[in-house]
Amino acid sequence: MNRIKSLVRSAVVLGAAVGIVGTAAACSSSKSSGSDSKPAAATSAAGSSSAAGGTAASELRLGYFANVTHATAVVGVGHGEFAKALGSTKLTTQIYNAGPAEMTALLGGQLDAAYVGPSAALSAFVQSHGEALKIVAGATTGGAELVVKSDINSAADLKKKVLATPQKGNTQDVALRFWLKQNGLTANPDGTGDVSVNPQDNATTLDQFKAGHIDGAWLPEPWASRLVLEAGAKVLVDEKDLWPGGQFSTTTLVVSADFLKKHPDTVKALIDGQIAANDWIKANDADAQTLVNDQLKKLTGKALTADVIKRAFGEQSVTNDPQASTLQTASDHAVATGLLKATDLHGIFDLSILNAELAKGGQPAVSDAGLSKK
Incomplete structure (x- = not known):
């Protein structure tokens, strides 16, 4: 535990110095809220958070951005899929402007899970010597x-x-x-x-x-x-x-390695909520655009024009696949530009829960590109 705390302190310092972060959001400051989402109109893939083993967490603290590239999270929260899947586990959300604060919060124990760009996930993984987090799903490609x-x-x-x-x-x-x-x-x-x-x-x-x-x-x-x-x-x-x-990863879902170890059933519920949210987005494109725009107005104080939200949706796709085969390339690009030190990425993924839940719904498994095992 002392080693992890030491790594977290180092990660915070390095994160501030290097600034390798995820996609920036529309809002200019962090906002926190409880789980006040309306009930999901779509059927969630999970009715409770009790099937993956361990004990259900009393609370899940989730970070994400007020961006169209975070539509999975925006819909999961705003349409209610996350709250429904989590059952009795309280969902607390935090909106971030960019990755440094979000990853500092995850590494420092203020967040349990976060939707964030792959460069932010890579940075935090490197800073913590591969101990602090796992990528458990993708969320967006393109955009x-x-x-x-x-x-x-x-x-x-x-x-x-x-x-x-x-x-x-x-x-x-x-x-x-x-x-x-x-x-x-x-x-x-x-x-x-x-x-x-x-x-x-x-x-x-x-x-x-x-x-x-x-x-x-x-x-x-x-x-x-x-x-x-x-x-x-x-x-x-x-x-x-x-x-x-x-195909390339724009947004991923990462979880604290410690939280995953203690509460795999709660992570399963979150992933089930994501699968349900993504299924709803894919089946209800026009309604999803409206919902995301309404949520962005709620989070940032300003809605997008109809033309902007339509074009933005057309430039990206929601996905549960983290496009694992592209992560090493993204890491190599960061190293080549002097923004990240070379590192072994084995152990950065844990897609076991995701693939088990996808199989239950008759959806194909996604690849970890051989990077799940250290």
């Missing part, structure tokens, strides 16, 4: 683009330009820096290089682009769509085009 001014037509046109990302070292930040590197352009972590990359809040990015202070940004949804539809940006790179089959 990230490099959008730029209309007169920019190629990578070469970006030299001496200023681009933004949600946070230094987050999933989109790594993607941008690696893509620039592949195209012969430097974008150093200290802000120097051929291209200046300014990590900042997504709402600030929208305002800065409108004002002409930046030339583009690599963003998750709905922010890429907002720059396109509200600020006249155009898509230079759709990240889907950079991955085999257009």
Whole structure:
């Protein structure tokens, strides 16, 4: 236990220094709430949290972002699938603006589970020497683009330009820096290089682009769509085009390794709630857009336009598959850009509960790409 506490303290310091984080959210501060969701209209895959063994937790503390790329969590909370699946376990939610605070909270014991980008999960895994967390499911694939001014037509046109990302070292930040590197352009972590990359809040990015202070940004949804539809940006790179089959992980579900060990039945219930939420989203696209937009208004104070929410939904897909085969590639990209140290990723996944629950519903198992065992 002393070793874990020492690792957590180290992780907090490193997280603040390195800043490798997940997708930034629409809101500017963390918000906490209890489980006040309305009952789910869809049938949950689990009626109680008692089938996976261990004891049910009295409370599950869940973090996520107010982003379209976190639609699984937004629907699971707002439509009631999580609360229904968790049964008597109290669901307490916390909204985060970006990954550093969320992963610090998980590592420090303030969260039990979190929806977060793969770079944040990688960072926390590395910082804790592989002991603090497990990726137990995917949540979103796709939904990230490099959008730029209309007169920019190629990578070469970006030299001496200023681009933004949600946070230094987050999933989109790594993607941008690696893509620039592949195209012969430097974008150093200290802000120097051929291209200046300014990590900042997504709402600030929208305002800065409108004002002409930046030339583009690599963003998750709905922010890429907002720059396109509200600020006249155009898509230079759709990240889907950079991955085999257009599949890559944007959002994952991670849980504290200690919580998973003590309360596997509660993790099972959360995963059942996710499966039910994703099934509902896939079967009710228009209603899901409306629900997510209503929840984003509740969480951030402002709804998206109908055109933005429609485009954002069309750029991504919810999924239970964490796209495990792409995680090593994402890690290699972060290492290549100087944002993460090389590490052995074996042990980062535990998809056993997910695959057992998928099998119950007649859905195919997902792969851990051989990374579950240390």
